[in-house]
Amino acid sequence: MSQLGRFPGTLLTTALVAASLACGHRGDPLPPLRHTPPGLAEFRLAQRGNALEVSLLTPSASVDGIAYERLVVEILYAEGAKDLEKAGARREVQAYARQRVVETLPLPPPGTVARAAARGIVGREKGPRTLTMALVAQEVIAAPGELRARLVAGGVQLRWVGDVPKPVAAAVLPPRTPAFGQPPSGPGARTFPARPGEAMPRPVTPEGERAPEGGKVPEGGKALEGEGPKGTTVEIRKAGFHVYRRIGTESYRLPLAQEPLEEKSATDAAAPQGVTACYVVRAAASVDPPVESAASNEACVEVRDIESPAAPMGTAVLPRDRGLEVLWTPSPENDLAGYRVYREAPGEPRSRVAEVEAARSAWLDTTARPGVVYQYDVTAFDRAGNESPQAPAVEASLP
Helix, strand or coil: CCHHCCCHHHHHHHHHHHHHHHHHCCCCCCCCCCCCCCCCCCEEEEECCCEEEEECCCCCCCCCCCCEEEEEEEEECCCCCCCCCCCCEEEEEEEECCCCCEEECCCCCEEEEEEEEEEECCEEEEECCCCCEEEEEECCCCCCCEEEEECCCCEEEEECCCCCCCCCCCCCCCCCCCCCCCCCCCCCCEEEECCCCCCCCCCCCCCCCCHHHHHCCCCCCHHHHHHCCCCCCCCCCCEEEEEEEEEEECCCCCCCCCCCEECCCCEECCCCCCCCCEEEEEEEEEEEEEECCCCCCCEEEEEECEEEEEEEEEEEEEEEEEEEEEEEEEECCCCEEEEEEEEECCCCCEEEEEEEECCCCEEEEECCCEECCEEEEEEECCCCCCCCCCCCCCEECCC
């Protein structure tokens, strides 16, 4: 029997495998990529002026990396311990990818707990909801005014008028833990078994989030003045003013300093050069969560270097065969552009006689006349054109 006839089954199997490879079959198809948005970033809830403010950053792509051009941001908000999904109000905002969204919501009466969360939506696919943010609404705070900005040697100097508000504690505190054996109270509250080491049941809302009873500050709402429920403390940080800066078309995001300023002036030493910087000031009664006034008037200034370099040191003048040589100690300034040499003589005003590059620290005056007593001084100037004060003048003459 020939070799071909001895292994017919083997040859048939080989042929089938080769045929399947030839037709391009590579296994089961992959599932389609999802358009589901990921969680929204930098979600914050604040009280500013007479409104609540929600801010967030939208994603640029889906959980599977599909790039977005637009998406919908769904904001859920409610007063008190209402279930946000079932009883909360909703607002949809059209947004671009990687856009900072800032939306204002109605401010509830003072003392009422306000809660909010958000998610992204693309088509029919909803992304995960953010953590719920909450704060206790406060009385509206008076805004600062008469904000002025001007350039100084150390940066941008700001001055304004206004009153420092009274500090408040706007954080939402967990309810008092009931005594052992007593059922938890509050709408929809239920008891979970105690964790190891816990002697008390833990009251929670239907959403799994702790919240004050009835949506108002719990009795002993004076807890917001520092008397928290048993075993808790409330930190009331100082109040003052927050300064905000934007560059170009940017929005005002975070204050320049986390702690409020008690003074009514500030200097922004970190403002970038060569741009127009704009500022507003808000009175802040709480930092976390933010409770602030409306913004002051906006003040803008073109930021540029106006700080003069230091005057050169060690000026000396020595007679040479061809004239008087002026020497000085090189300047350590980082943005030094060069030096200017000035001369004064009897009957002649002080005038600039030379401008030399930054790499040099000497200049020869070949126009000096024998027997005339000259006074020389040197200044430094930077790349922005700022000139230093003059160094002490030095006298010299040719024999």
